Amino acid sequence: xxxxxxxNQILDPSGMTVNRRAQQVFVxxxxxxxxxxxxxxxxxxxxxxxxxxxxxxxxxLGPERVVESIRQALSMGADQGLAIIDESGAAADPAVRAxxxxxxxxxxxxxxxxxxxxxxxxxxxxQIGPRVAELLDLPQLISVETVACQENRAEAIRSTETGxxxxxxxLPVLATLPPDANRPRFGTxxxxxxxxxxxxxxxxxxxxxxxxxxEASSPQTRSGGRGYPTPREPGxxxxxxxxxxxxxxxxxxxxxx
Amino acid sequence: xxxxxxxxxxxxxxxVRDFCERELRPVIRQMDHEEYTPMDIVSKAAAAGFMxxxxxxxxxxxxxxEIGYCVLMQELARWDASFSTIIGAHVGIGAMPIYIDGSExxxxxxxxxxxxxxxxxxxxxxxxxxxxxxxxxxMSAVREGxxxxxxxSKMWITNGPIADIIVVLAxxxxxxxxxxxxxxxxVEKEWDGFSVGAAEHKMGLHGSPTSVLNFDGVRVPQENVLxxxxxxxxxxxxxxxxxxxxxxxxxxxxxxRALEWSLRWARARQQFGxxxxxxxxxxxxxxxxxxxxxxxxxxxYRTAWMVDNHMPFTKEAGMCKLFGSEVSSRCCxxxxxxxxxxxxxxxxxxxxxYRDARISEIxxxxxxxxxxVIASELLQQEGVRIRP
Ligand SMILES: Cc1cc2nc3c(=O)[nH]c(=O)nc-3n(C[C@H](O)[C@H](O)[C@H](O)COP(=O)(O)OP(=O)(O)OC[C@H]3O[C@@H](n4cnc5c(N)ncnc54)[C@H](O)[C@@H]3O)c2cc1C
Numbered sequence: 001x002x003x004x005x006x007x008n009q010i011l012d013p014s015g016m017t018v019n020r021r022a023q024q025v026f027v028x029x030x031x032x033x034x035x036x037x038x039x040x041x042x043x044x045x046x047x048x049x050x051x052x053x054x055x056x057x058x059x060x061l062g063p064e065r066v067v068e069s070i071r072q073a074l075s076m077g078a079d080q081g082l083a084i085i086d087e088s089g090a091a092a093d094p095a096v097r098a099x100x101x102x103x104x105x106x107x108x109x110x111x112x113x114x115x116x117x118x119x120x121x122x123x124x125x126x127q128i129g130p131r132v133a134e135l136l137d138l139p140q141l142i143s144v145e146t147v148a149c150q151e152n153r154a155e156a157i158r159s160t161e162t163g164x165x166x167x168x169x170x171l172p173v174l175a176t177l178p179p180d181a182n183r184p185r186f187g188t189x190x191x192x193x194x195x196x197x198x199x200x201x202x203x204x205x206x207x208x209x210x211x212x213x214x215e216a217s218s219p220q221t222r223s224g225g226r227g228y229p230t231p232r233e234p235g236x237x238x239x240x241x242x243x244x245x246x247x248x249x250x251x252x253x254x255x256x257x
Numbered sequence: 258x259x260x261x262x263x264x265x266x267x268x269x270x271x272x273v274r275d276f277c278e279r280e281l282r283p284v285i286r287q288m289d290h291e292e293y294t295p296m297d298i299v300s301k302a303a304a305a306g307f308m309x310x311x312x313x314x315x316x317x318x319x320x321x322x323e324i325g326y327c328v329l330m331q332e333l334a335r336w337d338a339s340f341s342t343i344i345g346a347h348v349g350i351g352a353m354p355i356y357i358d359g360s361e362x363x364x365x366x367x368x369x370x371x372x373x374x375x376x377x378x379x380x381x382x383x384x385x386x387x388x389x390x391x392x393x394x395x396m397s398a399v400r401e402g403x404x405x406x407x408x409x410s411k412m413w414i415t416n417g418p419i420a421d422i423i424v425v426l427a428x429x430x431x432x433x434x435x436x437x438x439x440x441x442x443x444v445e446k447e448w449d450g451f452s453v454g455a456a457e458h459k460m461g462l463h464g465s466p467t468s469v470l471n472f473d474g475v476r477v478p479q480e481n482v483l484x485x486x487x488x489x490x491x492x493x494x495x496x497x498x499x500x501x502x503x504x505x506x507x508x509x510x511x512x513x514r515a516l517e518w519s520l521r522w523a524r525a526r527q528q529f530g531x532x533x534x535x536x537x538x539x540x541x542x543x544x545x546x547x548x549x550x551x552x553x554x555x556x557x558y559r560t561a562w563m564v565d566n567h568m569p570f571t572k573e574a575g576m577c578k579l580f581g582s583e584v585s586s587r588c589c590x591x592x593x594x595x596x597x598x599x600x601x602x603x604x605x606x607x608x609x610x611y612r613d614a615r616i617s618e619i620x621x622x623x624x625x626x627x628x629x630v631i632a633s634e635l636l637q638q639e640g641v642r643i644r645p
Contacts, residue, residue: 068268075268187272189306189321190318192268192269192272193321193325
């Protein structure tokens, strides 16, 4: 079983404060963490590997510091790391990001399973998984809590508002996981030290290695600015016994006789 | 000069932090209120490799040296000094003497399993009549054939009730005293004649079990002599030298946390129409806490660096223990003061930290003994010997 996990890195939200009036986010402590949903994907990949054998390759795309997050995944037990170092910021565009990641997956060789987070905590776009699946022409299992592989099929469980859904697809397949899908294991002290002292633990490429013509890297998304949703008026609280509340609610909704 | 820690230590710190938030945090209150030792969390800490942080890889460790070990202890103590004491007694004084002076056979037999956390260790020196005067121990070890028979009792032994092996000091020749007459042994808890006595009910460190250990004619095979016969006292003192640095590291974690609590409360608490952070008396407390904490950080990590670079460090280690315990006590004391009545409420974690910190001024050699160690090192450099 060859598994590839696509990861992203984000600013640690616990180091930020949001000022609504100034419509600004202040960064008090600039630390980066592995995107929580991608961390779930790493854990899911390790579980599949531990059950079915094989190996896990971590692919990260971002500025130099993304190597840190790949190392974190390696210290949890992943087998290989591949970083695509993009200092230009072009990969902030989900279309560009997905194209480069798809190229990296192709470059990483044959695979059975591609896993990634179902959203990035900062932009909350949720686009990368589906886009990469389309580019690689893979079936996609989106926002699933668990993934298991049997023979040539991947089986996954997705929680919905009314219960659980079991979904499956033939391998190779791409699946995305939400941030709270599992409890990611801790790296071990020994692996952390090994991964940092081994300079070749993470292989580095540049976008040009994957996209020599630069075509994939041309942006498609344009930012039209940002803003907050307009604040809503506070609601009205209905008090009383159940009968009274029900009566008032019916009246308030204009349904009363 | 470069004061930055290499990145692997940051990664280690982050991992330990995550571990504490996820695994340790939910049980800290129960540990304190019920004198509860969370053995399941100790096992999880072992699985994350905590027990082998300072030891080389060939013994199942992480090879992170004294610096890595200080990072571990600092982060654990930020959350809970009981838990850091369990780990510290196991790694820093329980397994450490086997690493520094044990034979290759003893290392293979015990150190690898200790470093992986398959076995837990305790360090047994103190007796009813021998506290600060550690050389005054009464426990005897009598040789018969290729075995020694141990008789006596140890007191105040951290991890006593949970340890699988005990590193213990006994007199092999009482006439020679600490110079040639005391020997260090590794004892397994299953051996006949060994028993765990009463547990202490302490002011703090409630989650870290401390007890009497009884040795009633325990037969120890000669392979379990740690180091050379007659030189056990030296092994024990060398071990304590190292242990003292990590008391400093743990004190650093405690002091940092006390400052964090204080900063938060000083901003949040309103009196006389403004946050108490606007009072100069509060500024002075915060400034002193921060200054002492930074001074402690430099002392601890520089001393750990000296160890990893094979420099003599006895004096500095005494300073780490002395200053580390006093800074964490003072910072916790100020944190309690800044919190007012809340400061003494059992709902405030600083109340527990205050009680825990006080103990670090006593164990692993009281702070008076640390001053004696530091002064005798200073005077020795001047050619004056004051140690007996
Ligand atoms: C929570 C806890 C855990 C412990 N864990 C362990 C353990 O794992 N293993 C172990 O072996 N021991 C352990 N100890 C024992 C600890 O190391 C001793 O308590 C400590 O060394 C002090 O000895 P004592 O309590 O007998 O005090 P004493 O030696 O009786 O000292 C009483 C007072 O006299 C002062 N004093 C004594 N001699 C002098 C002197 N020459 N000059 C100036 N002042 C002096 C001391 O500083 C102190 O203030 C632990 C103790 C505690 C509280």
